[in-house]
Amino acid sequence: MWNCPFCKTEIASSADACPKCGRSFGAATAQSTAASSRVIVTGLDLPFSDLVSLLIKLTFAAIPALCIIAAVSAIIGGFTMVLLAVPARAR
Numbered sequence: 001m002w003n004c005p006f007c008k009t010e011i012a013s014s015a016d017a018c019p020k021c022g023r024s025f026g027a028a029t030a031q032s033t034a035a036s037s038r039v040i041v042t043g044l045d046l047p048f049s050d051l052v053s054l055l056i057k058l059t060f061a062a063i064p065a066l067c068i069i070a071a072v073s074a075i076i077g078g079f080t081m082v083l084l085a086v087p088a089r090a091r
């Protein structure tokens with residue numbers, strides 16, 4: 001047993017439609033999914049200035065990550081260069 005999302009009437013879980021308000025639950029599920037995704041879009045519907053400041057913050061937050069990636073690739077690259085250089089020097 002569960003409740004109709006529209007009128008909160010308790011209905012059998014096997015029912016396709018509410019016996020009280022007659023709405024179909026397949027459509028209800030699709031509608032609530034659309035409604036929840038609309039809520040997410042509304043949550044992201046920031047004023048343009050807020051969006052710009054958010055993007056700037058994200059960019060600044062990405063700089064340390066980029067530094068770490070650059071450092072790691074430099075270390076790996078340097079290590080690879082050493083590995084390649086050692087046999088060349090031994091020859």
Ligand SMILES: [Zn+2]
Binds near residue numbers: 006
């Ligand atoms: Zn109902």
